[in-house]
Amino acid sequence: MKLYDAIVIGGGPAGITAALYLLRSGVTVAWCEKLSPGGQMLMTEEIENYPGFPKGLKGYELVDLFAAHLDGWSFDKYTDEVAEIVPEKGRNRVRIGDEWIEGKAIIISSGARYKKLGLPNEERLTGKGISYCALCDGNFFRGLEVGVVGGGNSALEESLYLSKLVGKLHLIHRRDDFRAMKCYQDKVCVMPDIDVIRSTVVKKIHGEDSLEGVTLLNRKTGEERFLKLDGLFIFIGFEPVSGFLPEDMKVDEQGFIITDAEMATSIPGIFAAGDIRSKLCRQVTTAVGDGATAANSAFLYLEQLDA
Template identity: 45%
Template sequence: MVEISEDTLYDCIIVGGGPAGLTAGLYAARAKMNTLLFEKGTIGGQIAITDLVENYPGFPEGISGKELSLRFKEQAERFGLKVVKGEVVKVEKSGREVILHLRNGQILRTKTLIVASGSNPRKLGVPGESEFLNRGVSYCATCDGALFEGSPIAVIGGGDSATQEALFLTRFGSVVYLIHRRDQLRAQKHLQEKVFSNPKIKFIPNNVVEEIKGSDFVERLILKNTKTGDLSELPVEGVFIFIGLEPNTGFLRDILKLDERGYILTDEKMRTNLEGVFAAGDCRSGSTGQVAVAVGEGCIAAMEAEKYIEYNF
């Protein structure tokens, strides 16, 4: 277990254990900076629940998101990164130091802060969504797909994540309905080709979910045609929602400049409006949502944090 001290002035504290945060931790620790990384959930973030990562350089056959995340962590820890389970709920500035308040009441001091807090799945916001969470509604195919062996499944969304997860869910579902509000998918062409060539996937375009219904568990969806306004029912037992992400930046709203969607504004060197505070990965405005880019941003943030300490402490 990693010991943390309220009496220590850390060189760098990182919030978030996804690819950006772990890469920042690798570079900071390798530079002999006394570095802590806080992750409140699963190491790897969104990538950890991705079945197969096919576009990260160095893995021609692809690699599971979970395995890639663990490799990131092991490499960073080998250089001395200390990974801690915990949540930062408030950030303040006191002179040149950054003050972090943890959920457990502890208060820590650091010379630099790198925010790599990532993002969470966006909700549909329809009746039945929250009521049937973990009773048929899910945001993670690799976590829950096996629960729907031989059952009809709906996937909501039209981007890369939705198509990737729909393909994964064909391992379990009797049929996978891919429901999208437009008449064409937004996913990369090679993913679309895989979807349309898979006989277990049925594409339902120009439809949105109006309501998720059932008794103890999900039983059906109420769909609305976006062109005609007509309502229809679709019997399903599993509903997997992949309609985008929202940044985990609520704890920073009073101190950092955010864009209109809540993403952190930075310059090209990952510097925020607050000296000594940097941001990288999916929480940053302009993020591409790609692992390779997040890794690069984490690297830049750590190198800039090292420079900041050199000139200010």
């Protein structure tokens, strides 16, 4: 079983930053990322709030710049799924697919994924009209009529992107007021092709081989109506990618990892960074800061361990 000083789980901005800082510290690193590096940055059309870069920067462009920082460094990359962590002081075991490796320290930066509505037909019609990624699937709905569910930054940001492609967009939000930043709200409210539907939820999803429409329920009046749609994009928040966490690790009510200010979890030698953490702000900039802090904490832990 191969032993590393540190194992970094996740290839988003937090994981890439953590790996970079650890490598620059001279420790041995294993980096675990099942998919392409970048995490949710790959699903972002434009990044407008990353200091030092121009507005209009594409998500994939920033991913390429992040990944390029690891060029020339020597580390082992594992591309299977992390299935289990067994904590042991100084030699934490991690199962990746069918293979076991060990790390004196671990940084978990596995991120979060989009939540689902949990309605019948949702799983069956995913990829057949239902999507969780406007950048990935928006082009399939050019000139068509789509709905977007949600009221946060992601829902409004993706609505603005989709409005440039589709014929008509219905933004469906269960509250009167949006949670998104005002800059997104101001843009959405003046777009002629975006129909804002407030205090309303999706009650049913209709369709056999493809999405045909949804039944909407007005939460104030109790009125139901059918809305014909070609596509439905769902952005109602995130849930942690955490199925491999140790049972005794402290998490919040939603399953996100609880850490201190230095990214330490409840288990010595295991740190967490990025969207997997229990926190309010999940942005590229905060993920980068988390990754740097976690790597620094892991390095200090390794020094104390070997002292």
